[in-house]
Amino acid sequence: MAKLTVRDINVKDKKVLIRVDFNVPIHGGVITDDNRIQAALPTIKYVIENGGKAILFSHLGRIKEESDKKKNSLDIVAKRLEELLGKEVTFVPETRGTLLENAINNLKSGEVLMFENTRFEDLDGKKESKNDPELGKYWASLGDVFVNDAFGTAHRAHASNVGISDNIDVAVAGFLLEKEIKFIGGTLENPERPFVAILGGAKVSDKIEVINNLLKVADTVLIGGGMAFTFYKAMGYEIGKSLLEEDKVELAKELLEKANGKIVLGSDVTTGKAFSNDTEVNVREVDSILKDEMGLDIGPKSIKEFSEIIKNAKTVVWNGPMGVFEMSNFAKGTIGVAKAIADNKDHLTSIVGGGDSAAAVIEFGLEDGFSHISTGGGASLEYLEGKELPGIVAVKDK
Template sequence: MNKKTVRDIEVSGKKVLIRVDFNVPMQDGEITDENRIVEALPTIKYIVDNGGRAILFSHLGRVASAEDKKDATLAPVAKRLQELLQKEVKFVPETRGQVLEEAIANLKDGEILMFENTRFEDIEGKKESKNNPELGKYWASLGDVFVNDAFGTAHRAHASNAGIAANIKETVAGFLLEKEIKFIGGAVSNPKRPFVAILGGAKVSDKIEVISNLLNVADKVIIGGGMAYTFLKAQGFEVGTSLCEIEKLDLAKELLEKADGKIVLPVDFRFTKKFENEPASHVGPITDIKADEMSLDIGPKSVELFAEILATAKTVVWNGPMGVFEMSNYAHGTIGVCEAIANLKSATTIVGGGDSAAAAIQFGYASKFTHISTGGGASLEYLEGKLLPGIEIVANK
């Protein structure tokens, strides 16, 4: 990696602006998955242990009106961060102004401050999301150096990343961003082979560019989830009432032709008549589907086939579930694939954020993967081979 990290700068005695990604799921004011907070801890600890004055900020959800603010405050996150660090985190419920400026001015070396949800600036004119120049300049004025550690927003040029970087002397990567560049960027640019990509999820249209790019760099591209039915339909199979993008059939045919055998599709499925968590009525090849049935998961022979392909892999990237894993009767495929990847002994195994990351954590396999990405959309765009604004702003070594 040729990007500068926080190791490459002096932080002692400096006000260090740190863009973290604390956009965590919340329910009734409680955090339901704190993985993104935990992943940010090494960078925060490094800065305060080396005498920096840590100024943290993040977005949380989408904030379109003043009514949204009460459910989008970062106060619960600051509280949980304080518990994890076992160190005081001063929370300022403002995004700008005298109260925030005075709190920052009063910070001492090794102390931590977090200010309020950056998206509160979106209520009038989307100043954060539209990278308002005045806002980026203002936030930059609050610190001496900028550490970007928010991979989850790296695919967006916002005031809290690109805007600050344009108005401050130097921008470097935190340890989490460094990891994302190393693992996901490395998988796309220089993978150990064989390189196997597994793509799931609902729609081909969501992952056209990912599939196309991975066909250029991967040795095999396994496709499951709702996407598989569009490819099967493109091959002439009937798919009943399964999710299928009819308008993408020609595209699926083109991708299959381009793949020249690299694309691997499921060979059996779990069929049912209703989108409900009831046991499958039967399991078999796609030719067994009835006109009024749908498939909500891949079957055991597909898991076995995918596991055989994975067994020889040296690099694996997984993005997207194999079925409706939120329903226990249709989580078998996702669990099976997750288990097959987790049990690989000598491969670099990467989960590309989103539902895949949630599944790996939910099913207890998180510790067995080399890297679980904290970015959903950012991971996808990185796998597409795109340049991400949040990475491009980081200074080169």
Template sequence: MAKKIVTDLELKGKKVLMRVDFNVPLKDGKITNDNRITAALPTIQYVLDQGASVIAFSHLGRVKTEEDKAGKSMAPVAARLTELLGKEVKFVPETRGADLEAAVSEIKPGEIMMFENTRFEDIDGKKESKNDPELGKYWASLGDVFVNDAFGTAHRAHASNVGIASNIEESAAGFLMEKEIKFIGGAVDAPERPLVAILGGAKVSDKIAVIENLIAKADKIIVGGGMMFTFLKAKGLSIGKSLCEEDKLDLAKELMEKAGDKLILPIDTVAAKAFAADAEHRTVAVADMAEDEMGLDIGAASIELFTKALEGSKTVVWNGPMGVFEMPAFAKGTIGVCEAIANLDGATTIIGGGDSATAAIDLGFADKFTHISTGGGASLEYLEGKLLPGVESISEC
């Protein structure tokens, strides 16, 4: 069923509870990357422009003990949001209680406030993360309607998403959540073909369900990154000291048998004797690795193979880098894949969050993709074909 979008709601004069994903990196109290904040601005600005007030809230990191709270306050985020919006964002350093309730009662149309890290409620019994019924009901009581724009937590049933949605009359997706549903959900359920999936990263175990789901849905599945070596060893090749999940070899064989010609593996690798940025390295065919070498990237021939496999594709989903892209010597495979996708003509190109999103942004390719997901775990589960609690709990049209 179609989900309500923020534009479907009557907002004038309403107090809008808005779950955002402001789980941003902090160093010495300073935000080092505000992409998640800027991504939520269109929804926030729309709600304010409609004559409503915004009560924004998010988690920030993992909080299990009182000691974990240090450096996890949302105060720096509220300050940055004030700068980006050009208007004051009142910050209330509480997750419940009289001060929070007073601030909510005083907020006027066109104003915005933010309350404290929702995970502070996890210190005493994981009330947020375990979707405590009373907490969800309490937070829901603070507003008139609920807008969920936090796709990054959509794969979890928390008090701040499912709990609120279950206890409020009307809920809707924000513009960012809408994009995620449209692009990632659309790529899996109703893609324009050919659909090509590119999967990388370290472990096969992280992508098993994705591969199994995409075998039936994708026209091609390209595999790179550290996970490629488990497949290569399952084919009987020597992989030296490369990363390998020995307990997943039989599964890798099964996946290759199911996928047949759909599954495309690298034919060369950039090998080194040490996992180090300055390690001596060489490009070698995957069948010719020495016993004391490890593969840290795909080679030029594999980049060419993957580029050719992408030709003519109309939908591309990419999740996971092709090598240790943080080290310049082993970033060429990821750069090559970025360039190949960026140069596709007329294709819908989607990055499923996580390290591949970081790589594309860091390498300067962010504006070359149709959509870059803000949720690593959520996008993976969406690609697996799972229902996401945070999406399912949004009101239907």
């Protein structure tokens, strides 16, 4: 899917609207992870270094009532961006109006402006998230060209992505969005084989369409995490107090039959008596889980089995942890899979989907061992499902 990118257009002296994804975690007035800000820097720098006027906007958190505004202002993000760019960022605490328009019209080439959280508009009838036509048209009127670099919202048709694209002549992808299209979209269209997909996380229901789509294109689908126990139940095993979606057991049976051997589950699990890092820890074969135990991670044999399959792969896509990696006693499976991928980076194209698995890779300091760490949670999942994402469709084709 070849899309026009920011390098295909002339940005000199143009007002360049850039939809970024600065939906970063903030606790106690401090940004605890600025990875999404860092990921947008190449596009921002390209625009200002080539004489464009960069006008940035993003959502942050959810705005349900007036009191949500204070804790979800982008002011703190603008300050962090200023530090990372080493350049002044003008922050306008408005989403529309004369103050914003005047600030944009006074921008000089090479300067950066950020305006307020796009979801502030949701207080008035969800205008941003329901793609209000008038709002998209208004935001489009503020610039000459539009660069969408927010993969994290690409699976949603909002006023700040699709609404602007529909009302402006030039709508292109930024470098981050281009990278997501290349790695995830390109891999699903034409993977180098063997292609191994690794799925984890809590629920089968969250990944049904992903499994269905990956069974069509992957050579092997490794399944760990809480979702594995619904499959073990479908195979007739005792799973004790492990996480179970009772209403998905029949579906798990159908998927196992349909997979015809492509789905691989580990042969052992690490269990605990309670959902706690201080619980008694045991390793059990999958046919020997006790009734008063719950599976909280894949076991050492499973780590070896999965690692061997990864070692022989040419392409790996991973979405979802193998266990409760936030607890050190049940993080070994997630660490083991991450290390197996990183150890084979020389011959492996590896993509880790957004959310918990991406957070784990970064937490373990293994990000340099991956070809691509996606910045989108829901967007990554829907892309892996094979869906067309509105934010990508809205960007002009080459």
